[in-house]
Amino acid sequence: MPRRPPSARARGLGAELRDLRLGLGKTSRAVAEGLGWSPSTLSRLENGLRGITVEDVAALLVVYQVTGPERDRLLALAREVDRPGWWETGLPGLPNQLTALIGFESQAERITEVGMLLVPGLLQTTEYARAVMVGGDVPAHEIEARVVTRLGRQALLSRADPPELHVIIDESVLRRPVGGPAVMAAQLQHILTAASRPTITVQVLLSALGAHLGTAGSFVLLEFLKAHAIVHLEHLRSSLFVDEPGDVAPFMQARDTLAQQALDPTASADLLASVADEYQGR
Structure with a gap:
């Protein structure tokens, strides 16, 4: 059975988190090891293939030293990741x-x-x-x-x-x-x-x-x-x-x-x- 495609919101948030990491010149391995994650976990998160939680994003934002309104914006995106769109409600099948x-x-x-x-x-x-x-x-x-x-x-x-x-x-x-x-x-x-x-x-x-x-x-x-x-x-x-x-x-x-x-x-x-x-x- 083919895997369920990542959601558009998850891909978008993952891309923003990847850009933050690359902007600081950090490797995915270094960031993952600092958080006690595997590099593959971070890679899947950045590509929208793994469910992103608010806690995951908050931890990454600490590492990337993101604060203030930008932190609030990205955490709000994380809360919206699993919110269904109109096409996912009321039209079964x-x-x-x-x-x-x-x-x-x-x-x-x-x-x-x-x-x-x-x-x-x-x-x-x-x-x-x-x-x-x-x-x-x-x-x-x-x-x-x-x-x-x-x-x-x-x-x-x-x-x-x-x-x-x-x-x-x-x-x-x-x-x-x-x-x-x-x-x-x-x-x-x-x-x-x-x-x-x-x-x-x-x-x-x-x-x-x-x-x-x-x-x-x-x-x-x-x-x-x-x-x-x-x-x-x-x-x-x-x-x-x-x-x-x-x-x-x-x-x-x-x-x-x-x-x-x-x-x-x-x-x-x-x-x-x-x-x-x-x-x-x-």
């Missing part, structure tokens, strides 16, 4: 990987969605999301709860401090009539509206490009202010996170290459509007 993804999205500074088959979830309309669920053979009694969850994820785009969202989609996504012409016309108009926000960029990869790095599969790249970037890969019945920096690097390179190959945002908007008009004329 959501897979651990999905709840982890939503948590990471809520903490990310920048999100890149490379979509080769469908409109990424953060930009889906209600009717499009419902059609995806129906076509994906989701049990009828679960569809509405999953649609609500998907739409709930989008609230982060309207926050006072939203993450940057960069969406790169294949032209085939625009032309796949999920839900029928009316649903697709509304969906493409929704993308156009979203793309008008200063924090959202949408680019389209033309089918005429032929093979490119995106044809290897869709992925979500999440980048954080402190913690290492991670990648989410979704499959038919499972999904996984890639979090080792060496494994994440090729996805970051693929993002950059695909952004160069795709239409620029203005040309992409023109294509989206043109295809939306085609659907409206059917």
